[in-house]
Amino acid sequence: MVHRLPPLIVIALSAWASAAPAQNRIDAVAPLAPELASYGSGPVGVRTIHATDKNRPDVLNTKEGGPLARYDRSFTIEVWYPATLAASQTPGGEYKGVVTRDPAVVVTLRGQAVRDAAPRSQEGGYPLVIVSHGYPGNRYLLSHLGENLASKGYVVASIDHQDSTYEDQKAFASTLYNRPHDQLFVLNEMARLGGPVSGMFLSGLIDAARTALVGYSMGGYGVINAVGGGFRPGVETLPTAPPNALLAERTAGHKEYPPLPDGRIKAVIAIAPWGMSLGVWDAHGLKGIQTPLLFVAGSADDVSGYEKGTRAMYEAAIHAERYLLTYVGANHNAGAPIPAPDETWAARSGQGPGFTHYADPVWDTVRMNNILDHFATAFLGLHLRGDASMRAYLEVVPDGRDAVFAVDRDGKPLETHTYWKGFKRRTAAGLRFEHLKAMK
Numbered sequence: 001m002v003h004r005l006p007p008l009i010v011i012a013l014s015a016w017a018s019a020a021p022a023q024n025r026i027d028a029v030a031p032l033a034p035e036l037a038s039y040g041s042g043p044v045g046v047r048t049i050h051a052t053d054k055n056r057p058d059v060l061n062t063k064e065g066g067p068l069a070r071y072d073r074s075f076t077i078e079v080w081y082p083a084t085l086a087a088s089q090t091p092g093g094e095y096k097g098v099v100t101r102d103p104a105v106v107v108t109l110r111g112q113a114v115r116d117a118a119p120r121s122q123e124g125g126y127p128l129v130i131v132s133h134g135y136p137g138n139r140y141l142l143s144h145l146g147e148n149l150a151s152k153g154y155v156v157a158s159i160d161h162q163d164s165t166y167e168d169q170k171a172f173a174s175t176l177y178n179r180p181h182d183q184l185f186v187l188n189e190m191a192r193l194g195g196p197v198s199g200m201f202l203s204g205l206i207d208a209a210r211t212a213l214v215g216y217s218m219g220g221y222g223v224i225n226a227v228g229g230g231f232r233p234g235v236e237t238l239p240t241a242p243p244n245a246l247l248a249e250r251t252a253g254h255k256e257y258p259p260l261p262d263g264r265i266k267a268v269i270a271i272a273p274w275g276m277s278l279g280v281w282d283a284h285g286l287k288g289i290q291t292p293l294l295f296v297a298g299s300a301d302d303v304s305g306y307e308k309g310t311r312a313m314y315e316a317a318i319h320a321e322r323y324l325l326t327y328v329g330a331n332h333n334a335g336a337p338i339p340a341p342d343e344t345w346a347a348r349s350g351q352g353p354g355f356t357h358y359a360d361p362v363w364d365t366v367r368m369n370n371i372l373d374h375f376a377t378a379f380l381g382l383h384l385r386g387d388a389s390m391r392a393y394l395e396v397v398p399d400g401r402d403a404v405f406a407v408d409r410d411g412k413p414l415e416t417h418t419y420w421k422g423f424k425r426r427t428a429a430g431l432r433f434e435h436l437k438a439m440k
Contacts, residue, residue, distance in 0.1 A: 022107060022108065022341065022342035022343055023110060023342065024107055024108060024109045024110055024339075024341045024342055024343075025109075025110050025111065025339070026095075026109050026110070026111045026140075026143045026144045026147065026338045026339070027039070027110075027111045027112045027144065027147055027148075028339070028366045028369075028370075029370055030366050030367060030370055032367070032424055032427050033367070033370035033371075033374070034370065034371060034374035034420075034422045034423045034424070034427065035374065035393075035421075035422030035423075036373070036374040036375075036377040036378055036393060036422055037148070037369075037370035037371070037373045037374040037377075039112060039147075039148060039151040039152075040148075040151035040152035040153065041151075042082045042083070042120065042150075042151050042152070042153065043082070043083045043084065043085045043091055043112075043114065043117065043120075043151075044080055044081070044082070044083055044091070044112050044113040044114065044117075044147050044150045044151050045080070045081050045082070045083030045113060045114055045115075045116070045117030045118070045119060045150075046078065046079065046080050046081075046093070046095075046113035046114070046115055046116075046117075046147075046150075047078075047079050047081075047115070047116055047201065048076060048077070048078055048079070049076075049077050049079055049193070049200075050074065050075065050076055050077070051074070051075045051077060051185075051186070051189045052072050052073065052074050052075070053072070053073045053075070053181075053182075053185045054072045055070045055071075055072070056070065056071060056072070056073040056178075056181070057069070057070055057177070057246065058070055058071040059173050059174045059177045059178070059242040059243070059246065060163065060170060060171060060173070060174050062242070062243050062244060062246075063243060064243040064244060065243075065244070066243075066244075068244065073162055073178070073182075074162060075159060075160060075161075075162065075182070075185075075186065075189075076139065076159075076160040077139065077157050077158065077159055077160070077186065078139040078140065078143070078146065078157070078158045078160075079155065079156065079157050079158075079202070080113055080146045080147055080149070080150035080155070080156040080158075081119050081120075081126070081150055081155045081156070081202070081205060082119065082120040082122070082126060082150060082151075082153055082154075082155075083113075083114060083117035083118060083119060083120055084117070084118045084119070084120040085114060085117055085118075086117075086118070089114055089117060090114075091112050091114065092110070092111070092112055092114070093110070093111065093112075093113050093114050093115050094108050094109065094110055094115075095108065095109040095110075095111070095140060095143070096108050098138070098140050098341075099138060099165070099166045099167045100166060100341055100343070100344055100354055100357075101136070101166055101344070101354050101357035101358070102166075102344065102354040103166050103167050105341075105343050105344055105354060107341040107342075107343050107344075109140060109143065109338070109341065111143065111144075111147050112147050112151065113147050113150070119201055119202070119205050121204060121205065122153070122205075124207055125155075125194060125204060125205055125206045125207035126153055126154055126155045126205060126206060126207060127153075127154050127155070127207055127210040127211070127212070127380070127384040127385065128154070128155050128156075128157065128187070128190055128191075128194075128206050128207065128208050128210065128211045128212070129146075129149055129154050129155070129156045129157070129211070129212045129213075129214060129380065130156075130157050130158075130159070130183060130186055130187055130190070130211065130212070130213050130214065131145065131146060131156060131157065131158040131159065131214045131215075131219070132158075132159055132161065132179065132182070132183055132213070132214065132215040132216070132218075132219030132220075132222055132223060133158070133159070133160075133161065133164075133165075133216055133217075133218075133219050134216045134217030134218050134219060134274075134336075135164050135169070135172065135175045135217065135218040135274075136164055136165055136166050136169040137161075137164070137165065137166070137216070137217075137219075138160055138165045138166055138167075139158040139159060139160045140158070140338065141216065141336065141337055141338060142158065142214070142216060142336055142337070142338070143158065143338055144338050144369045144373065145214065145336075145369075145372065145373055145376060146158050148373045148376075148377070149373075149376065149377070149380070152377060152381075154380070154384075155190075155194075155202070155205055155206050157186060157190050159182060159183070159186055161175065161178065161179070161182055161219075162174075162178075163175060163178070164178075164218065171240075172240045173240055173241060173242040173243070174242070175218050176238075176240065176241060176242060176247060177242040177246050177247060179215075179218055179219065179221055179222025179225070180222045180223075180225040180226040180250060182222065183213055183215070183219075183222050183223060183226050184226055184262065187208065187211055187213075187262065187264065187265070190202070190206055190208060191206065191208035191264070193206070194206025194207075194208060208264050209264050210264075210266055210384045210385075211262075211264045211265050211266060211384075212265070212266065212267040212268065212269065212380055212383070212384055213226060213227065213265055213267075213268050213269070214268075214269040214271070214376070215268075215269070215270055215271065215273065216271040216272060216336040216337075217271070217272050217273070217274050217303070217304065217332065217336075218274050219271075220270040220271055220272060220273025220274060220304075221273050221274045221275045221280070223268050223269075223270055223273070224268070224270055224273050224275075224281070224286075224289070224313070225250055226261065226262070226265070227261040227262075227265055227268050227289055227291040228258075228260070228261040228288035228289045228290060228291065229281060229285055229286050229288060229289050229313075229317070230250065230251050230252025230253065230254070230257050230281075230285040230288050231247060231250050231251040231252065231280055231281060231285060232251065232252070232279060232280060232281055232282045232284075232285055233248075233251050233252070233253070233254075235247050235248075235251060235279070235280055236248040236251070238278075238279075238280075251285070252284060252285035252288055261289075261290070261291060265291055266291065266292070266383050266384055267291065267292050267293075267294070267379065267380055267383035267384055268291050268292070268293050268294070269293075269294045269296065269376060269379065269380075270293060270294070270295050270296070270310075270313070271295075271296040271297070271334070271335055271336045271372075272296065272297050272298070272301055272303065272304045272309075272310060272332050272334060272336070273295070273304060273309075273310060273313060274303065274304045275304070276304070276305065276308065276309045276310070276312050276313045277304065277305030277308040277309040277312075281313065281316075282316075283316040286313060286316040286317045286318075287316070287317070287318055287319055288319075289317045289319060289320045290319050290320050290438070291320055292320060292321045292322065292379075292383045293314075293317060293320050293321070293322040293323070294322070294323045294324075294325065294375065294376070294379045295310050295311075295313065295314045295322065295323065295324045295325070296310075296324075296325045296327075296334060296335050296336070296372060296375075297309070297310035297311065297324070297325070297326055297327070297334060298326070298327045298329070298330025298331050298332065298333070298334035298360070298363075299326050299327070299328050299329060299330065300329055300330060300331050300362075301330075301331055301332045301334065302331060302332065303331075303332035304332060306326075310324070311324065311326075314434075314436070315436070318436075318438070318439045319438050319439055320438050321435075321436070321437055321438045322435075322436055322438075323375075323379065323394060323433065323434065323435050323436075324432070324433070324434045324435075325371070325372075325375055325431070325432070325433050326431065326432040326433075326434075327360075327363055327368060327371075327430065327431065328430045328431065328432065329362040329363070329430065330360050330362055330363045330368070331360055331361065331362075333357075333358060333359060333360045333365075333368075334360065334363070334368060335368045335369065335371065335372035336372070337357070337358040337359075337365065338358065338365070338369070339358065339359075339365040339366055339369070340354070340355045340357070340358035340359050340365065341358075344357075344358065363430075371431065374393070374422060375393070375394070375433070377390075378390040378393035378394050379394065382394065392421045393420075393421050393422055394433075394435065395435065396420040396421065396428075396433050397418050397419075397420070398432055398433060398434045398435075399432050400420060400423075400428030400429055400430065400431040400432065400433070401428075401429060402418075403418050403419045403420055403428050404416055404417060404418045404419060405417065405419040405425045405426070406419075420433070
């Protein structure tokens, strides 16, 4: 349901927007942000690249019972990477021409990355993080995370998924089929471009043997399947499923579904992954996952579901070490989307609401972004870098309300101090962070 703003409020917001230039910062770190939300010490570069997967099954042009159509599926990918700035360059830059949830509203985002900055090489390359947006979305939807991780020594590739962006959203069947295929294709393409003879700026910059997948909503749906979470048999008969039972090849136990996931993928972050509450998975299929997982969800998520959705997936993936970060009271937008661009505050069109696509009714978006960036830094630091010191940030009292903040006058923790590492006093309120070990 869309609630329309009273005309006077719309006029006031429009006047405010026209009087003040939009800032649209994706790099805000609030004073109460947890420790690891801060940017790293290294400058960030950003470039836009393009790739094509030739001869992909064409879901939208295949008719039920007819021959399988094929096409060349194209991708635009935003790549953030550790950079070396020239003497004339300073941190900071703009992302121009960014289409929002209302395609009529095009904005400029601002962050820390410098467009086309020279990459900073490192022996052996940097771990790779692949980011996959929701339906619809675009490659900028989680750009706060992309910049943040790149500043800490990761190469981050964020995908525009064809048929699933704000400007080219098409039938859901395409997204259902293509998501895991897109993510695995981009992993292969980034590994190729990072190779020693690619001739690209990424050559020698990527260690694809240390890769993480990050997916939000339909992106989360894709990454779970990509790492061994086979769909429930029968998912190919869902009302929105692609024709000719194409989803069957990604179901648990199917002869074409790989028994082991890609060994280069060492960690997965699944934010509000869609599908469990609608029967896309069952407990048997999720047993196929052995890759460490960080699930992220709002406890009031009415799109992917919480108790029967993300939390049920967390409990069922019994052969993986996994964590669950819960924003208590948050809905589907928990943690992932950037703050709503200023121009969306009053924007309305036939495509639906603007502001509410990014925002949460209860939580501040910058606060949620900071918390996600903090835990993503710890989780990936442990599982991609092998940094054992990151465990202290992940092994906390499960309910933030139960953690005790007790320090002396000099800020030194007392024996009774059990507060979440890296969190300032009172700031774990409204959060839960749980951990389950893999069953042998």
